[in-house]
Amino acid sequence: MDYRALLHGSNVLDIVRRDKAAGTLSHAYAVFADDADCCRELTYLIAETIVCPDGGCGVCNVCTMLKDGRNGDVKIYDEALGAAAAEKIVEDALMYSVSGGNKIYVINNAETMNASAQNKLLKTIEEPEDNVIFVLGITKPAAVAQTLKSRCKKLYFQGADLNLLLSQLIEEYGDTDSVHRAVAFSDGNVGRARAMAGDAAFASDTDMLIALLRDMLKSSQVCQQEKSLKKDKDSMLGYIDILEIILRLISQYKRGDRICGQGGIAELADKFTDAALAATQYLLNDCRRRLESNCSPVSVADTLLFGILEVKYKCR
Ligand SMILES: [Zn+2]
Structure with a gap:
């Protein structure tokens, strides 16, 4: 996976490039991404954008030294930091930089820092030395103290460009x-x-559910379809997750996002009106609620299948 190519045009890096060009780099950035790999790559690319004279070319001397771990002014932490490690960072941040430029502390998985480490860093992040920049990578925002997050410029990763991701x-x-x-x-x-x-199981479950939405027209088919479902709570919840994604893709396809039409979605979009989509979403919410209040998964499977049949009947 070539993350550099994938993330180069991302909104997160655009913002940092603009800040650098305007001379308004923040003393702390927090990158929020639900994808741990992308989050780690982004925090690295932010550091590169800041130190590279060309704003993050990836090939110059400065970028190469950074890649080889030989840039003494950029420190990257991936492991969960405790109080002692945080204390060291606080002390290090008071020292002069090697290059005379910025000193950058990249803390990935910031949510794994314990509360005492977060507290120790807070004061330095609030009032750092002029040339010190913190870059926090956060995948679970709830686990990071509000006070710490609020001192950072927040950068929300909106997801990779789908066409680039596809080619990769x-x-x-x-x-x-x-x-x-x-x-x-x-x-x-x-x-x-x-x-x-x-994941072969994901692919086959998705095929099965797309076929179910497409083909089920008569109540006699419900019995047949029931056999293809695994009727335990976790499997049923998994089916509902997949069905929700399918509904979302149908809506996106209807709104003109052609890449969402893959794998049978385009065909379903013809059969499901907006009203049918809304009714199906309502049905899925109901089924999820029943499962979560411990209704029997077998009866929820019935509710689901007959519900879909009814939606399709009404919207013929
Ligand atoms: Zn460079």
Whole structure:
């Protein structure tokens, strides 16, 4: 996976490039991304953007030294930091920089810092030395103290560009239906797209559910379809998750996002009116609520299948 190519045009890096050009770099950035790999790559690319004279070329002397871990002014932490490690960072941040430029502390997985480490860093992040910049990578925002987050300029990663992601995955897995579908289903989350592209059970469950939405027309088919569902709570919740993604893709396709039409979605979009989509979403919410209040998964499967049948009947 060539993350540099994938993330180069991302909104997160655009903002940092603009800040640098305007001379208004923040003393602390927090990158929020639900995809841990993208988050780590982005924090690195931010550091590179700041130190590279060309704003992050990836090939100059400065970028090469950074890549080899030989830039004494950029420190990158991936491990969970405790109080002692945070204390060291606080002391280090008071020292002169090696190059005379910025000193950058990249803290990935910032949510794994314990409360005492977060508290120790807070004061330095509030009032750092002029040339010190913190870059926090956060995948679970709830685990990071509000006080710490509020001192940072917040950068929200909106997901990878789907066309770029598609071409990267085709290189990795080949040009298959499941790759196209994984990209369409990923919402730009690279980790999720890769997991789906390589997961046979996900592919077969999705095929089964798309066929169910497409083909079920008579109540006699419900019994037949029931046999293809695994009727335990976790499997049923998994089906509902996939069905929700399918509905979202149908709506996106209807609104003109052609890449969402892969793997049978375009065909479903013809059969499902907006009213049918809304009714199906309502049905899925109801089924999820029943499962969560411990209704029998077998009866929820009935509710689901007869519900879909009714939606399709009404919207013929
Ligand atoms: Zn460079």
